Amino acid sequence: MKHSTSCKPQTGLHREGGRAATGPYSPYGEEAHSDADKASNWRYNFGYLDENTKRMLRRGLLKAVAIPGYQVPFGSREMPLPYGWGTGGIQLTASLIGRQDVLKVIDQGADDTTNAVNIRRFFGRVCGVDTTEKSADATLIQTRHRIPETPLKAGQIVVFQVPEPEPLRLLEASEVETRKLHAHQEYGLMHVKLYEDIARFGHIATSYDYPVRVNGRYLASPSPIPKFDNPKLHQSPALLLFGAGREKRLYAIPPYTDVDSLAFDDHPFEIQAWDTSCALCGSHDSYLDEIVTDDAGSRMFVCSDTDYCTSRREDAR
Amino acid sequence: MYVAVKGGETAILNSYRLLARARRGDAAVPELSLAQIKGQLRHAVDRVMQEGSLFDPELAALALKQAAGDTQEAVFLLRAFRTTLPRFGYSVPLDTAAMRVRRRVSGTFKDVPGGQVLGPTADYTQRLLDFSLAGTGSANLEEPTALAEPLPERLPCVLDVLNREGLIEPETPPPGDPAPTDLTREPLMFPAARATRLQNLARGDEGWLLGLAYSTQRGYAESHPFAGEIRMGEVTVSIAPEELGFAVDIGEITLTECQMINQFAGNGSAPPQFTRGYGLVVGEAERKAMAMALVDRSLRAPELGETAHAPAQQAEFVLCHSDNVEASGFVQHLKLPHYVDFQAELSLLRTLRAGFDAKGDAQ
Numbered sequence: 001m002k003h004s005t006s007c008k009p010q011t012g013l014h015r016e017g018g019r020a021a022t023g024p025y026s027p028y029g030e031e032a033h034s035d036a037d038k039a040s041n042w043r044y045n046f047g048y049l050d051e052n053t054k055r056m057l058r059r060g061l062l063k064a065v066a067i068p069g070y071q072v073p074f075g076s077r078e079m080p081l082p083y084g085w086g087t088g089g090i091q092l093t094a095s096l097i098g099r100q101d102v103l104k105v106i107d108q109g110a111d112d113t114t115n116a117v118n119i120r121r122f123f124g125r126v127c128g129v130d131t132t133e134k135s136a137d138a139t140l141i142q143t144r145h146r147i148p149e150t151p152l153k154a155g156q157i158v159v160f161q162v163p164e165p166e167p168l169r170l171l172e173a174s175e176v177e178t179r180k181l182h183a184h185q186e187y188g189l190m191h192v193k194l195y196e197d198i199a200r201f202g203h204i205a206t207s208y209d210y211p212v213r214v215n216g217r218y219l220a221s222p223s224p225i226p227k228f229d230n231p232k233l234h235q236s237p238a239l240l241l242f243g244a245g246r247e248k249r250l251y252a253i254p255p256y257t258d259v260d261s262l263a264f265d266d267h268p269f270e271i272q273a274w275d276t277s278c279a280l281c282g283s284h285d286s287y288l289d290e291i292v293t294d295d296a297g298s299r300m301f302v303c304s305d306t307d308y309c310t311s312r313r314e315d316a317r
Numbered sequence: 318m319y320v321a322v323k324g325g326e327t328a329i330l331n332s333y334r335l336l337a338r339a340r341r342g343d344a345a346v347p348e349l350s351l352a353q354i355k356g357q358l359r360h361a362v363d364r365v366m367q368e369g370s371l372f373d374p375e376l377a378a379l380a381l382k383q384a385a386g387d388t389q390e391a392v393f394l395l396r397a398f399r400t401t402l403p404r405f406g407y408s409v410p411l412d413t414a415a416m417r418v419r420r421r422v423s424g425t426f427k428d429v430p431g432g433q434v435l436g437p438t439a440d441y442t443q444r445l446l447d448f449s450l451a452g453t454g455s456a457n458l459e460e461p462t463a464l465a466e467p468l469p470e471r472l473p474c475v476l477d478v479l480n481r482e483g484l485i486e487p488e489t490p491p492p493g494d495p496a497p498t499d500l501t502r503e504p505l506m507f508p509a510a511r512a513t514r515l516q517n518l519a520r521g522d523e524g525w526l527l528g529l530a531y532s533t534q535r536g537y538a539e540s541h542p543f544a545g546e547i548r549m550g551e552v553t554v555s556i557a558p559e560e561l562g563f564a565v566d567i568g569e570i571t572l573t574e575c576q577m578i579n580q581f582a583g584n585g586s587a588p589p590q591f592t593r594g595y596g597l598v599v600g601e602a603e604r605k606a607m608a609m610a611l612v613d614r615s616l617r618a619p620e621l622g623e624t625a626h627a628p629a630q631q632a633e634f635v636l637c638h639s640d641n642v643e644a645s646g647f648v649q650h651l652k653l654p655h656y657v658d659f660q661a662e663l664s665l666l667r668t669l670r671a672g673f674d675a676k677g678d679a680q
């Protein structure tokens with residue numbers, strides 16, 4: 001942590017230890033992969049956030065773990081990536097990451113989508129920790145929209161990026177009202193919505209961000225993962241943390257917690273299934289992306305989890 | 318071939334190079350200096366500082382240069398930088414009555430103590446494009462005439478001076494004068510106190526405030542405002558470190574302050590009187606200060622027992638959507654990949670469509 005004993009106002013560009021004062025600075029860090037450039041980013045605290053902010057975040061996380069599924073308000077900070085692009089997850093990761101951690105970042109299940117690349121590069125610059133694409137090797141996995149197919153292990157932490165932490169928001173716009181509904185465990189609105197789906201379509205018409213009940217108490221958003229991934233939340237050996245930066249809320253599903261996807265006795269919860277298997281690795285039980293391969297609209301289906309798919313193909317060799 | 322998402326890293330690096338070249342433009346044209354931006358685009362610099370919540374004209378100029386003039390992108394750059402700054406403490410409350418006023422006008426009283434001072438305003442310029450500015454070296458600047466008599470050192474708000482009849486509500490701190498929330502450290506919670514709301518509005522997007530303020534004038538809040546006083550000038554910033562026990566001046570900032578007065582019919586506990594809306598913004602920002610004052614007043618509806626039926630009267634609606642860093646990020650996040658969710662929706666839609674078609678066939 002940087003400390004200053006002076007209250008003398010300094011203009012940004014001439015601030016002691018300010019970046020422009022010590023030579024050319026590229027805001028994008030094109031050369032961030034060289035050790036020399038990592039060193040030149042020393043002016044940022046490890047993990048970008050200062051230690052007090054990290055402590056504030058960890059205090060919030062402790063509360064979240066103690067009350068599974070409860071949305072804890074926190075003093076979210078502006079990060080150098082846009083709100084809506086993973087700032088909640090980034091802040092949680094920044095507050096937890098240590099020098100020994102091995103970080104994996106995925107978006108849509110893939111390690112090489114642009115936003116995942118960007119977030120991994122960010123932590124490479126401000127932490128310099130080891131990163132991996134292997135789910136099994138990671139101690140910390142930050143994800144947007146998927147849970148890896150490889151089963152999670154005890155000791156792993158998964159950080160979910162959450163755009164809208166409030167599962168009732170589309171049914172009730174007011175935060176004052178939704179907080180009351182949670183306090184009173186009044187989730188009738190959501191049950192009515194699901195019931196109306198059944199009355200109208202014969203089944204529940206929610207395919208992702210499918211609401212869950214955590215530990216029999218709080219209704220929670222699993223983040224916009226496909227409902228295919230919901231069963232992985234139940235009794236997970238890993239610690240599951242959820243960060244919504246723009247909405248300034250965080251919540252948690254501690255290891256081995258009951259997580260139920262809402263359903264009715266006569267309309268049990270079902271996950272997506274495909275008639276086909278992965279065109280690359282042949283998996284029958286992973287979540288598949290549909291890829292349009294030519295102008296005539298030909299399709300192929302491949303695993304959305306790139307690490308899972310690659311490992312299966314390597315093992316088959 | 319499965320290539321849909323490969324090569325992200327190379328593509329990103331290339332986008333940096335393209336961006337840098339696009340920003341620089343024609344290399345034959347001299348590069349902008351921060352001094353030029355700071356000195357000649359002061360309104361742009363002010364706006365970036367207001368919405369960026371950081372008073373540092375030099376960094377704001379740098380952000381504007383880096384963002385190639387995109388105000389909101391510059392605000393974002395400044396906010397992200399702000400996150401890394403240590404906090405030394407809080408200033409003592411600013412005393413705007415001691416403002417070194419460069420402009421002060423009232424729309425409600427013809428003559429006010431100290432007089433009306435137009436200052437450097439574009440209000441009466443007739444908005445004809447000045448072609449003499451098209452070239453450089455145009456400066457033929459005339460000396461303005463000095464004020465007949467200098468303004469007094471303290472210039473109390475017109476409303477307070479002229480409120481001998483007690484027809485304008487007094488501006489008093491809330492009971493117990495609690496320390497205000499710091500929205501840059503704590504999340505916005507509801508119900509939000511007026512000090513919290515004002516803080517949100519002060520760093521809120523000017524366009525958002527302007528539109529909401531305008532709506533209150535057009536029937537969406539029955540507002541009947543008068544610009545009681547608008548003043549702009551420099552105010553001293555002081556801090557009082559605990560170990561010193563007294564205040565020390567650390568500099569000065571330019572502020573624009575607006576006191577709107579609004580009709581109020583009274584209710585069970587309050588007599589009919591004029592009520593106030595307040596706007597205070599860093600820099601020269603009259604449009605924003607006025608809009609802020611209108612929105613502040615409309616957000617006081619519940620407190621004054623008025624029905625809050627218009628958007629500008631609903632605190633959650635106004636305050637949750639005022640921040641352009643939040644809004645810009647979330648609107649634009651839609652361009653991120655959503656393959657997984659889209660796939661889920663696609664298969665759901667196919668199911669729904671099959672059901673719909675089967676029903677049609679059956680009929």
Ligand SMILES: [Zn+2]
Nearest residue numbers: 278281303309
């Ligand atoms: Zn596969």
